[in-house]
Amino acid sequence: MPGRKAILTLGVLLLTSPLFGVVMAEAIGYHEPLDLVAEELGLSESDVEWTPLRDYTFPGLPDWLGYIVSGALGVLLILLTGYTLRLVVVGRV
Amino acid sequence: MHIPDGYLSVPVAVGSFIASLAFVVTAARRVSLKQGLSVEGISLMTALSAGIFVAQMIAWPIPGGTSLHLVGGALAGIILGPWLGVLSMALVLTVQCLVFHDGGITALGANVLNMGVVAVLIGYSLFRFLGGGRRPLIAGLVAGWLSLLLAGVSCGVELSVSWGSVLPVYVMGLWHALLGSVEGVITGSVIAYLRVKESRLGWS
DSSP states (O other), rough: OHHHHHHHHHHHHHHHHHIIIIIIHHOOOOOOOOHHHHHHOOOOOOOOOOOGGGGGTTTSSOOHHHHHHHHHHHHHHHHHHHHHHHHHHHHOO | OOOOSSSSOOHHHHHHHHHHHHHHHHHHHHIIIIIEEEEEHHHHHHHHHHHHHHHHOOOEEOSSSSOOOOOOOOHHHHHHHHHHHHHHHHHHHHHHHHHOOOSTTTHHHHIIIIIIIIHHHHHHHHHHHHTTTTTTTHHHHHHHHHHHHHHHHHHHHHHHHHTSSSSSHHHHHHHHHHHHHHHHHHHHHHHHHHHOOOOOTTTO
16 A cells, blocks of 8 residues: 555645646636547537546535545545455465 | 547447457456566555546646646556556546546547557557666656657547548647657656665666
């Protein structure tokens, strides 16, 4: 599992992430090269939904806080997957 | 570069899913059978995956143009090795897709292929080819840059094949040739920093 320094770094990045992913994205606009291709080809995203956490939002929370909570949840899921894998490997040894 | 649902034709979506699944299964078998999956290796993979996940959330909008964020494929390949790197990126991309709808579920195969296979294997191979153990900054910079460029081109090829137009390859290739420089600077800097701090990674 990550050490204390790594967790601290992750925490700082998570807390500052809404500045980039929400505040600046809303002020300036988020536009990837893929969006340029989609505009040129007239492609549109299909409406299939399978999660209430779409685009790192969290139901009932403002976007900036939802972004942080979603990020923390994502990190937790990855750490849990790693922990489970670790248990499997230790069990094998 | 996360392709959403509806951007790929069915044959391309299915083909890229089969290809990426083959790489992920190969990676899992290589890691568990040939290299031996150690507890330390899992810990490093987990920490790096979490770091890449958060780093991808920090996207810089560029006024009048586009946005950029670290993809981290080259970083994963260089630090973890090619196969554990593929598994690390596959884990990040799967969580992003299934939990946060970042990338389409029908395009998950293509996204893993571009950012989890092409970026990782190109980044790792170039770093080794350029003697990254002796000059981690320069080798990491070039590996990071070309990994993103070729991942972008790979994405462009999938869109081009889907819709019979060469435009996606040009647009994705040109933009990622520019954006890749930032990926290169971050990759080279992180690797050079880690090289100084950590001598156990066996890059020589």
